Amino acid sequence: MKKFTGQTALVTGAASGIGKAIAKKLGCEGAFVWITDINEKAGQAAAQEIRQEGGKAEFLPLDVRSAENVTSVIDHIVAQNGTLEILVNNAGIPGNPAPIEQMSDVEWQTMLDIHVNGSFYCLRAAASHMKKQRYGRIINMSSLASETALQYFAHYATAKYALLGLTESSAKELGLFGITVNALKPGIIRSALTGDLLDVAEERLATSTPTGTVGSPDDVAAAAAFLASPDSGFLTGISIIVDGGFRLVNEMDKVMIDMVAATAATE
Numbered sequence: 001m002k003k004f005t006g007q008t009a010l011v012t013g014a015a016s017g018i019g020k021a022i023a024k025k026l027g028c029e030g031a032f033v034w035i036t037d038i039n040e041k042a043g044q045a046a047a048q049e050i051r052q053e054g055g056k057a058e059f060l061p062l063d064v065r066s067a068e069n070v071t072s073v074i075d076h077i078v079a080q081n082g083t084l085e086i087l088v089n090n091a092g093i094p095g096n097p098a099p100i101e102q103m104s105d106v107e108w109q110t111m112l113d114i115h116v117n118g119s120f121y122c123l124r125a126a127a128s129h130m131k132k133q134r135y136g137r138i139i140n141m142s143s144l145a146s147e148t149a150l151q152y153f154a155h156y157a158t159a160k161y162a163l164l165g166l167t168e169s170s171a172k173e174l175g176l177f178g179i180t181v182n183a184l185k186p187g188i189i190r191s192a193l194t195g196d197l198l199d200v201a202e203e204r205l206a207t208s209t210p211t212g213t214v215g216s217p218d219d220v221a222a223a224a225a226f227l228a229s230p231d232s233g234f235l236t237g238i239s240i241i242v243d244g245g246f247r248l249v250n251e252m253d254k255v256m257i258d259m260v261a262a263t264a265a266t267e
């Protein structure tokens with residue numbers, strides 16, 4: 001029997017990138033996966049891909065900014081499948097970089113609406129079902145930006161730090177009900193969200209990463225599958241960094257590399 005056989009998973013923002021990779025991973029390991037996204041065409045295609053690979057998946061349109069839409073989608077899933085074991089709060093946008101004093105109200109509000117409010121609405125609706133079944137695995141997609149912040153992305157970093165507060169407080173509250181709540185902090189992962197950035201800076205970023213590459217959505221999906229599994233029941237309120245070691249590298253390392261290279265050249 002596969003690891004997630006008999007379980008139902010909901011992944012938000014699963015039409016592309018990291019969310020799609022997580023949905024495929026859970027689907028190929030036996031879960032019935034509900035792909036949700038604002039992008040209906042790509043969402044339908046992602047569900048179709050999972051079915052073609054022998055998994056079970058359906059698509060539902062969901063804008064996580066609407067608490068009403070979230071509640072009706074989660075009620076629909078529970079009515080169809082009977083249970084909801086796994087929620088992955090993944091939907092997100094990169095936003096536009098701006099110095100603080102030039103950041104608009106709309107940019108700021110949209111970022112918090114999608115990442116923070118959207119994850120809260122989904123977690124709240126899922127938890128009420130999970131408490132009744134006394135089992136659940138909730139994963140919030142934070143970011144390495146909640147470790148190191150990110151210049152000109154105050155809105156994005158703030159949203160991703162806020163998700164850690166949601167993760168830790170709900171982990172305390174839901175633990176006795178068999179529900180774990182954890183976060184993932186991906187570093188630089190190749191997706192639509194980072195496409196423009198990687199077009200200009202992939203080599204530079206890969207060189208600054210101990211593993212020598214930027215990450216793939218599958219790298220994040222592997223960590224998500226671990227946190228989603230029944231085996232991880234004693235892990236709650238934590239976050240896992242999936243960054244190839246990128247966070248460890250700083251200017252001092254580069255100074256050392258140059259010094260060692262200079263010494264080697266004179267020998």
Ligand SMILES: NC(=O)c1ccc[n+]([C@@H]2O[C@H](COP(=O)([O-])OP(=O)(O)OC[C@H]3O[C@@H](n4cnc5c(N)ncnc54)[C@H](O)[C@@H]3O)[C@@H](O)[C@H]2O)c1
Nearest residue numbers: 013016017018038063064091092143186188189191192193
């Ligand atoms: N790519 C990275 O390097 C990276 C690093 C750290 C964290 N993340 C986070 O991972 C998550 C997924 O990002 P990705 O890189 O796969 O990007 P992506 O653009 O490929 O996927 C994001 C998905 O979210 C959907 N979405 C956007 N707004 C939505 C809304 N209001 N309701 C529902 N769905 C919505 C989009 O349609 C898209 O399918 C995001 O939360 C992002 O912040 C990404």
